[in-house]
Amino acid sequence: MSPTRSVIGLLFRSASHCAFIHADGRPCPQPLIEWEQGYPTKAVDVAHIRSASPDGPRHDPDYTDTDSFDNLLLACQKHHRMIDYPKRGEVVYPIELCDEWKRRQVAQPGLPPEVLSTSAMAEITRQVEAKLQALTVPDFEVELLGGFTVEGQFMIPTRLESEGATRMELADSERYLGVHVVNRGLAGATIATVGIEFAVSDQQLPPYSYELFPMALQLPDTVRYQGGARVLSKASRTWWSLPGARHLAHCALVQQEQHGRPPTLIRAAAFLESTDPITPGPWIPLEPVLRHLMTPVEPLERQEFTLPLHTS
Ligand SMILES: [Zn+2]
Numbered sequence: 365m366s367p368t369r370s371v372i373g374l375l376f377r378s379a380s381h382c383a384f385i386h387a388d389g390r391p392c393p394q395p396l397i398e399w400e401q402g403y404p405t406k407a408v409d410v411a412h413i414r415s416a417s418p419d420g421p422r423h424d425p426d427y428t429d430t431d432s433f434d435n436l437l438l439a440c441q442k443h444h445r446m447i448d449y450p451k452r453g454e455v456v457y458p459i460e461l462c463d464e465w466k467r468r469q470v471a472q473p474g475l476p477p478e479v480l481s482t483s484a485m486a487e488i489t490r491q492v493e494a495k496l497q498a499l500t501v502p503d504f505e506v507e508l509l510g511g512f513t514v515e516g517q518f519m520i521p522t523r524l525e526s527e528g529a530t531r532m533e534l535a536d537s538e539r540y541l542g543v544h545v546v547n548r549g550l551a552g553a554t555i556a557t558v559g560i561e562f563a564v565s566d567q568q569l570p571p572y573s574y575e576l577f578p579m580a581l582q583l584p585d586t587v588r589y590q591g592g593a594r595v596l597s598k599a600s601r602t603w604w605s606l607p608g609a610r611h612l613a614h615c616a617l618v619q620q621e622q623h624g625r626p627p628t629l630i631r632a633a634a635f636l637e638s639t640d641p642i643t644p645g646p647w648i649p650l651e652p653v654l655r656h657l658m659t660p661v662e663p664l665e666r667q668e669f670t671l672p673l674h675t676s
Pocket residue numbers: 382383384392393394439440441442443
């Protein structure tokens with residue numbers, strides 16, 4: 365999933381500045397490495413011409429060796445961002461253009477061996493590997509949300525405040541619970557399952573299977589729900605529960621029967637396809653969550669108005 369050290373070494377030894385060339389023909393002058401008091405710092409990223417990920421820019425399913433020397437450019441951060449910009453990047457900077465930049469970057473004079481010593485090259489390789497590692501680590505944030513529908517169609521997410529969610533007095537409003545997952549990382553990843561967890565005070569209760577989320581696949585001894593989806597970098601997704609308080613109240617009741625004490629706290633959890641853990645959302649009190657899920661108190665139609673009566 366990462367270029368080898370010899371490929372990284374070859375990239376830095378065969379060029380001297382950023383690969384980006386402006387539309388008017390001016391090359392970006394950013395040097396590959398900046399030296400400060402004898403210490404080298406890499407000043408460019410290793411950029412893929414064809415991305416390995418199907419979500420990424422310029423992905424070519426027939427091109428498998430995406431970490432090869434021929435498929436990699438060295439580009440300054442600004443220009444790396446531009447060529448990889450979601451959707452727009454691959455339109456403005458297609459494969460053919462990037463391949464041309466590659467040919468021209470290889471033709472750059474390159475750094476003389478005496479400048480790029482073995483120890484300097486080792487340091488640069490370490491910096492490149494650290495950066496590439498960060499690109500592959502997903503960074504998720506999980507949160508429990510409330511939600512209600514308007515006219516049976518539009519889901520409006522709400523915060524589950526401790527004093528209870530807003531009581532929208534809509535006749536046809538159904539109440540939902542959502543597991544909201546935000547990907548703050550630089551790589552997309554597939555969330556395999558989402559779910560909820562209960563606790564008494566701060567003691568987490570052992571998980572068991574619920575059928576709270578639609579399309580749920582019950583797994584033995586787990587609180588997880590099937591229905592995975594890919595969440596792209598800087599994107600988010602919400603899994604919505606079945607409507608109403610009945611299902612969650614049932615879950616809470618079963619927990620109480622199994623453990624002798626009623627749960628008081630609830631939180632959202634999400635799990636990757638791999639076993640890598642995602643930090644669950646914060647614990648929040650269960651009671652206002654249940655209150656949120658109750659149907660609206662008073663539908664508008666049934667409200668009684670006292671109208672002044674004019675009798676003659
Ligand atoms: Zn540049």
